Amino acid sequence: MVKKENYYLGLMSGTSRDGVDIALTNIKDDAIETIDAFTAAYPEEIAILLERLCGLNAKITLKEIAEVECKLGEFFSVTTLELLKKHKNLRNKIKAIGTHGHTLYHLPNKPFPYSLQVGGASIINARTGIKTICDFRSTDIAYGGEGAPLVPAFHQWAFSEQKINRIIVNIGGIANITILHSRDEILGFDTGPGNCLLDEWYERNQNGKFDSKGKYAASGQVINEILSVLLDDDYFTKKPPKSTAREFFNLDYMYRKLGKKKIFSEKPEDIQATLLNFTAITIVNSIKSLSIDPYSSIYLCGGGLKNDQLVNLLENMLKPKTVNSTNDLGCNPDYVEAIAFSWLAYMRFSGRPVRVTTNPNHTELILGAVYG
Numbered sequence: 001m002v003k004k005e006n007y008y009l010g011l012m013s014g015t016s017r018d019g020v021d022i023a024l025t026n027i028k029d030d031a032i033e034t035i036d037a038f039t040a041a042y043p044e045e046i047a048i049l050l051e052r053l054c055g056l057n058a059k060i061t062l063k064e065i066a067e068v069e070c071k072l073g074e075f076f077s078v079t080t081l082e083l084l085k086k087h088k089n090l091r092n093k094i095k096a097i098g099t100h101g102h103t104l105y106h107l108p109n110k111p112f113p114y115s116l117q118v119g120g121a122s123i124i125n126a127r128t129g130i131k132t133i134c135d136f137r138s139t140d141i142a143y144g145g146e147g148a149p150l151v152p153a154f155h156q157w158a159f160s161e162q163k164i165n166r167i168i169v170n171i172g173g174i175a176n177i178t179i180l181h182s183r184d185e186i187l188g189f190d191t192g193p194g195n196c197l198l199d200e201w202y203e204r205n206q207n208g209k210f211d212s213k214g215k216y217a218a219s220g221q222v223i224n225e226i227l228s229v230l231l232d233d234d235y236f237t238k239k240p241p242k243s244t245a246r247e248f249f250n251l252d253y254m255y256r257k258l259g260k261k262k263i264f265s266e267k268p269e270d271i272q273a274t275l276l277n278f279t280a281i282t283i284v285n286s287i288k289s290l291s292i293d294p295y296s297s298i299y300l301c302g303g304g305l306k307n308d309q310l311v312n313l314l315e316n317m318l319k320p321k322t323v324n325s326t327n328d329l330g331c332n333p334d335y336v337e338a339i340a341f342s343w344l345a346y347m348r349f350s351g352r353p354v355r356v357t358t359n360p361n362h363t364e365l366i367l368g369a370v371y372g
Contacts, residue, residue: 032158214276
């Protein structure tokens with residue numbers, strides 16, 4: 001139990017675009033306690049707007065970007081104030097809010113690289129009166145890094161042990177892994193698609209946003225010909241540091257690789273099963289490509305943990321490694337990223353550099369822009 005009063009808030013809006021995760025934490029130099037955490041679903045207006053703005057071929061105006069910046073800022077503020085009502089005694093003790101915002105585009109390998117998030121940090125600061133820290137990716141990119149993933153630094157701080165090798169697998173829209181060596185080394189990168197292709201295909205063919213527990217995929221058969229083509233991509237042989245996003249892994253990726261005619265000639269449940277295996281194999285191949293103790297424990301977090309079929313596949317493919325949840329490490333797997341952004345706020349507020357795995361030129365950088 002953390003006794004020192006060192007309170008921070010973290011806000012995370014992921015690629016699923018269904019809502020924002022918020023976490024209230026108490027942090028000291030070597031421990032973190034989660035006081036409260038929940039997800040606030042987006043109002044339909046914001047969800048529809050984000051869906052359109054994040055579309056691959058969307059024609060976006062500056063007015064729309066400005067509007068979504070303000071709308072998210074107001075919504076994140078309301079969500080924060082809702083949490084603070086539950087913890088009135090802590091309101092004046094919170095030192096800072098770390099907000100990721102919502103990513104519109106992440107393209108770190110272009111001639112003019114960038115990662116663009118919106119989220120109205122200045123509005124959050126104005127409405128709550130609490131110092132608000134945002135834009136955690138830009139400094140890393142400016143110094144030649146990928147800007148993502150950022151969570152391995154938190155994984156290393158929160159989950160590493162001197163005599164134990166661990167692997168943290170975060171399965172959000174995009175999946176990323178963190179390798180925590182007992183000798184204090186750290187490696188983290190995006191493995192490829194997490195839930196993004198599965199969710200997109202399911203939503204296109206079924207009445208729902210995601211394949212609950214992977215049941216739809218379980219009803220189909222893997223099409224090995226399609227699976228082989230999907231796996232044949234330069235991203236999977238590229239050495240880390242590396243990052244990716246929905247701008248690359250989306251249904252158009254599959255259509256480009258195979259053609260719509262081929263895809264739509266197959267049963268949709270078979271495509272779902274194939275995409276499930278594609279996701280699992282890219283995660284497993286990333287782990288197996290590294291020199292890791294075969295008996296290292298693996299801990300899952302993120303929305304993919306709720307896909308039973310995906311978890312079962314990973315367990316079978318990764319034997320003899322054991323596959324667990326970050327719950328076993330004392331951290332709710334649904335809120336690891338929101339908790340991580342509270343920690344990133346703590347690091348910035350304290351003026352401490354973050355250990356980045358995303359940059360070939362720098363191992364530590366001070367991240368985040370401060371409002372207030």
